[in-house]
Amino acid sequence: MNHWPILPLLLPALAAPLIALAVRHDIVLQRVFSVASTVLLLLLSLILAGKVADGSVLTYELGNWPAPFGIVLVLDRLAALMLVLTSVLGLFVLLYAINGWDQRGKHFHSLFLFQLLGINGAFLTGDLFNLFVFFEVLLIASYGLMVHGGGALRVRAGVQYVIMNLVGSSLFLVAVGLIYSVTGTLNMADLAVGVAEVRPADQALLHTGAILLLLVFGLKAALFPVQFWLPGTYANAPAPIAALFAVMTKVGAYSIIRVYTLIFGDAAGDAGSLAGAWLAPAALATLVLGMLGVLAARSLGQMVSFAVVGSMGVLLVAVGAFTPQSMSAALYYLLHSTLAAGALFLIVDMITQRRAEHADALIAAPTFAQAGLIAGGFFLAAIAITGMPPLSGFLGKLLILDSLREGPAAVWIWGLILSTSLIAIIGFARAGSVVFWKSLAEPGQLPVGDTPKGSLPFVAVGLLLAMLVLLTVFAGPISGYLDNTAEQLFFRRDYIDAVLGSGRAS
Amino acid sequence: MISLEFIVASAIGVLTAAGIYLTLRGRTFPVVVGLALITYAVNVFLFVMGRLAVNQPPVIRPDAVAYTDPLPQALVLTAIVISFGMTAVIVVMALRAWFESGDDHVDLEVSGEGSRQ
Numbered sequence: 071m072n073h074w075p076i077l078p079l080l081l082p083a084l085a086a087p088l089i090a091l092a093v094r095h096d097i098v099l100q101r102v103f104s105v106a107s108t109v110l111l112l113l114l115s116l117i118l119a120g121k122v123a124d125g126s127v128l129t130y131e132l133g134n135w136p137a138p139f140g141i142v143l144v145l146d147r148l149a150a151l152m153l154v155l156t157s158v159l160g161l162f163v164l165l166y167a168i169n170g171w172d173q174r175g176k177h178f179h180s181l182f183l184f185q186l187l188g189i190n191g192a193f194l195t196g197d198l199f200n201l202f203v204f205f206e207v208l209l210i211a212s213y214g215l216m217v218h219g220g221g222a223l224r225v226r227a228g229v230q231y232v233i234m235n236l237v238g239s240s241l242f243l244v245a246v247g248l249i250y251s252v253t254g255t256l257n258m259a260d261l262a263v264g265v266a267e268v269r270p271a272d273q274a275l276l277h278t279g280a281i282l283l284l285l286v287f288g289l290k291a292a293l294f295p296v297q298f299w300l301p302g303t304y305a306n307a308p309a310p311i312a313a314l315f316a317v318m319t320k321v322g323a324y325s326i327i328r329v330y331t332l333i334f335g336d337a338a339g340d341a342g343s344l345a346g347a348w349l350a351p352a353a354l355a356t357l358v359l360g361m362l363g364v365l366a367a368r369s370l371g372q373m374v375s376f377a378v379v380g381s382m383g384v385l386l387v388a389v390g391a392f393t394p395q396s397m398s399a400a401l402y403y404l405l406h407s408t409l410a411a412g413a414l415f416l417i418v419d420m421i422t423q424r425r426a427e428h429a430d431a432l433i434a435a436p437t438f439a440q441a442g443l444i445a446g447g448f449f450l451a452a453i454a455i456t457g458m459p460p461l462s463g464f465l466g467k468l469l470i471l472d473s474l475r476e477g478p479a480a481v482w483i484w485g486l487i488l489s490t491s492l493i494a495i496i497g498f499a500r501a502g503s504v505v506f507w508k509s510l511a512e513p514g515q516l517p518v519g520d521t522p523k524g525s526l527p528f529v530a531v532g533l534l535l536a537m538l539v540l541l542t543v544f545a546g547p548i549s550g551y552l553d554n555t556a557e558q559l560f561f562r563r564d565y566i567d568a569v570l571g572s573g574r575a576s
Numbered sequence: 577m578i579s580l581e582f583i584v585a586s587a588i589g590v591l592t593a594a595g596i597y598l599t600l601r602g603r604t605f606p607v608v609v610g611l612a613l614i615t616y617a618v619n620v621f622l623f624v625m626g627r628l629a630v631n632q633p634p635v636i637r638p639d640a641v642a643y644t645d646p647l648p649q650a651l652v653l654t655a656i657v658i659s660f661g662m663t664a665v666i667v668v669m670a671l672r673a674w675f676e677s678g679d680d681h682v683d684l685e686v687s688g689e690g691s692r693q
Contacts, residue, residue: 199651206658213665222677226684229604229673232666233682236611237599239662240618243655247618247625250648302684 074121075130075145075194077114078153081107082187090180101168104179108164111186112157119150123551125558127568129196137196137569138257144196144569147555148401152193152324155405158537159317159412160186166416166530167310174219174308181218184211185314192321196569198249198256201325202242205290209235212318215311216303227306234299238289241282248279258332259569262562265338273340280334280341284326284348291322292382294355300379301363305371309419312371316411319382320404327389327397331559335392349390350479354486357383361490364497370418370430373501374411377455380490381407387483388470397556399469402549406462406541410454413534417447420527421505426516432501434508438516445506447531452498454538457491462541467491469549580628584620591617603680604670611666615659622652 085107093099122128122145130143164182172178188208195201217228250256252272253264268276285296292300300319304312330345360380367373385407388400422430424438450461457463467487474483541548558564591613598610626645634646674680 199654203654203658206662210661210665213669217669217672220672220676222673223684225669225673225676226679226682229666229669230682230684232662232669233599233607233611236659236662236666237614239658240611240614243618243622246651247622247648250651251625251627256647 072128072130074118075128075143076132078111078118078157078190079143079187079194081111081114082183082190086180086183086187089183090177094177094180097173100179101172104183105161105164105168107183108157108161108186111190112154112161115150115153115157118145119147119154121145122147122150125554125564127558127564129568138255138260141200142196142257142259142569143194144259144565145194146565146568147551147558148324148327149193151401151405151551151555152320153190155320155408156186156189156193156317159408159534160314162530162534162537163310163313163412163416165533166313166419166527169524169527171219171308171310175217177214178218181211181214182314185215187211189317189321193324196258198246198258198261198329202239202246205242205321206239208318208321209239212311212315215314216307218308218311224306224308227302231299231303234289234296238286238296241289242286245279245282245286248275248282252276252279257569258328259566261333262335262337262566263570265333265341268339268341276341277344280344281348283329284345287322287325287329288352289322291319291326291386292356292379293322293349293386294352294359294383297356297359297379297382301367301372301375304375304378304415305369309371309415309422312375313412313415316378316408316415319378320408323382323385323389323400323404326386327400327559331392331397332562332565335560335562337562346390346392349386350483353383353386353390354482355383356380357387357486357490359383361493361497364494367497367501368432370421370432370501370505371415373432373497374414374418374455377414377494377498378407378411380494381411381455383490384467384470384487387487388473391474391477393473394553394556394560396470396473397559398549398552399466399473401552401555402462402469402541402545403466405548406454406466406538409534409537409541410451410463413447413451413531413538414455416527416531416534417444417451420444420531421448424516428516432504434504434512436512436514436516437509441506441509443528445502447535448502448506450535450538452502454535456494456498458495460542462538462545465542465545580630584624584628588617588621588624591620602682604673604682605680607682608663608666608670612663615655615663619652619655619659622655623648 089100089103128145132141185208188204191204213232216231217225252268252275255261255264289296334341336342357380360376360383363376364373367376385400385403388396418430425435428435454461454463457467474480595610595613598606626648629644632642632644633640634644634649
């Protein structure tokens with residue numbers, strides 16, 4: 071049996087308790103172990119991506135119970151891509167956090183690895199109930215990380231975050247129950263075969279389950295009308311954690327892509343077209359709300375959080391079309407927006423730490439140490455996230471617009487994506503000029519004070535920005551890989567055959 | 577004669593309705609109780625999704641004539657454990673928020689003066 075697919079789960083699952091139990095009093099050892107584990111995780115993800123690059127689908131039957139009776143892990147191109155993205159972002163965020171953030175509370179490193187465990191599990195699992203379990207794993211780690219360092223406002227934002235997600239988890243269970251009650255299975259590949267055979271009398275239950283699932287994944291992905299929790303959570307979370315959370319919204323997007331191409335795809339009969347009809351208008355509303363929020367925000371943290379909401383809108387508009395071309399564009403934008411949002415959250419934290427009592431408020435204050443270098447980073451990341459040339463945001467939006475030329479909604483999609491991009495550019499330009507330019511007119515300079523020393527944060531942010539540049543320079547080969555990924559998503563037979571054995575796919 | 581299905585379904589409905597009402601309240605204690613009620617409702621709902629069957633074993637026995645679906649029972653055990661843990665987390669976080677800010681409102685905006693009666 072091929073044991074590769076379980077390694078991205080085993081590694082953090084072993085390293086996290088080791089850090090929490092054996093080396094909990096020694097911050098240096100904790101850092102060594104968690105960085106080593108994350109580097110190893112990155113190497114593992116790259117190896118796994120290499121193994122499935124030829125289009126094969128690897129499966130791993132836990133406990134050797136044959137699918138659909140046991141739980142199965144499935145590694146295809148999309149899962150491998152998400153694993154690589156998570157470990158890249160995780161490594162750079164961890165490098166940033168080592169400069170002090172990890173000492174503001176206990177157990178940062180083990181919670182961080184548990185978080186990676188949950189995210190990796192959600193990407194790898196091939197079972198709907200197991201997806202729920204991994205959602206809970208990543209959520210409970212994120213609750214701990216969200217309130218890391220404490221503080222009244224942060225803990226209260228954390229309470230809101232937990233309440234929202236508890237309601238979401240309950241809805242997830244209801245949806246899973248409804249789907250199980252009419253299909254008798256929760257294995258995704260088995261469901262893909264089974265939903266087409268659901269009796270007409272049970273269709274209403276199946277549809278309700280499918281729409282509830284969309285609501286649950288939409289909650290994770292900050293989709294309108296359940297996007298409102300995100301700005302409060304992300305703006306109040308510790309900066310490295312907000313940067314890591316940039317990939318959490320993508321867990322929701324991933325689940326939407328997976329479930330509504332594999333299970334509720336075109337072959338699912340009436341239930342197949344449900345997601346597309348709801349997703350595209352909701353995504354457009356998300357886009358408008360997010361970008362208007364960028365303009366209305368009163369602090370940098372809020373502004374970046376709203377930019378994340380807006381970018382989820384762009385991403386899900388493209389997902390909602392459910393064509394291979396738009397899916398490939400959506401995946402490119404997904405890679406870009408995760409890295410860009412991660413970089414922006416870290417840059418905002420650098421500004422916050424240096425501006426003392428002015429923190430990240432959008433007001434002019436005396437200039438601060440290393441303002442020039444940070445301004446350069448902010449400029450690059452802002453160009454990327456608003457979608458201006460030459461960085462990957464521009465290419466991503468271009469690919470998405472190009473893939474959505476057809477259809478009656480094309481005018482709306484083009485109009486809204488282009489006009490909200492302009493709004494975002496205005497918002498970020500205003501923020502940059504207030505924080506960096508108008509500060510030059512203010513007398514004096516803020517004292518260096520307790521500004522963290524060391525160059526590691528700059529290295530981490532620089533590497534994230536370098537990833538964006540790489541994503542732009544190698545856009546050709548990357549979108550070639552993504553085209554294949556999208557094609558594999560819509561050609562479901564490989565996935566179903568790999569899980570259930572050949573001959574079951576209809 | 578009231579059927580078993582009717583009793584179970586209305587129990588789920590009442591639990592959910594009470595849970596939603598409490599979850600929409602403004603302070604953390606009713607919200608936590610509301611969340612607990614919702615998770616109870618969900619657990620019962622999960623349990624009956626394999627249909628109600630009386631006096632039928634879930635695992636293989638030589639003398640059994642029919643079986644009830646064992647999978648929902650396994651799922652609901654997992655769901656109970658997870659929701660119990662999550663309730664513990666929210667209780668601790670709500671207490672911590674109250675200690676740190678002296679305020680038990682869920683809403684972020686109400687913080688500061690005037691919100692403490």
